[in-house]
Amino acid sequence: MTIASHSNPLTGPQPAGAASGPELQRCEQCGRVGVRGFRVLPATEYTKPITLCASKAACRKRWPKPHHEIA
Numbered sequence: 470m471t472i473a474s475h476s477n478p479l480t481g482p483q484p485a486g487a488a489s490g491p492e493l494q495r496c497e498q499c500g501r502v503g504v505r506g507f508r509v510l511p512a513t514e515y516t517k518p519i520t521l522c523a524s525k526a527a528c529r530k531r532w533p534k535p536h537h538e539i540a
């Protein structure tokens with residue numbers, strides 16, 4: 470394990486909320502966390518935006534238990 474060499478000892482890591490890199494996303498169905506391979510369902514009148522795996526089939530395989538089909 471090595472400490473990130475580009476970290477400036479004077480300023481330290483970037484404060485939370487100021488990062489300009491890709492943000493971690495979390496699938497709301499299977500709980501997968503990452504920065505790629507996600508799609509976001511746009512908000513509707515009744516729901517807020519929903520983050521899901523881009524691959525629906527792969528997402529379902531990660532579900533801890535089988536659930537009723539959603540849509």
Ligand SMILES: [Zn+2]
Pocket residue numbers: 496497498499500501521522527528529531
């Ligand atoms: Zn998923």
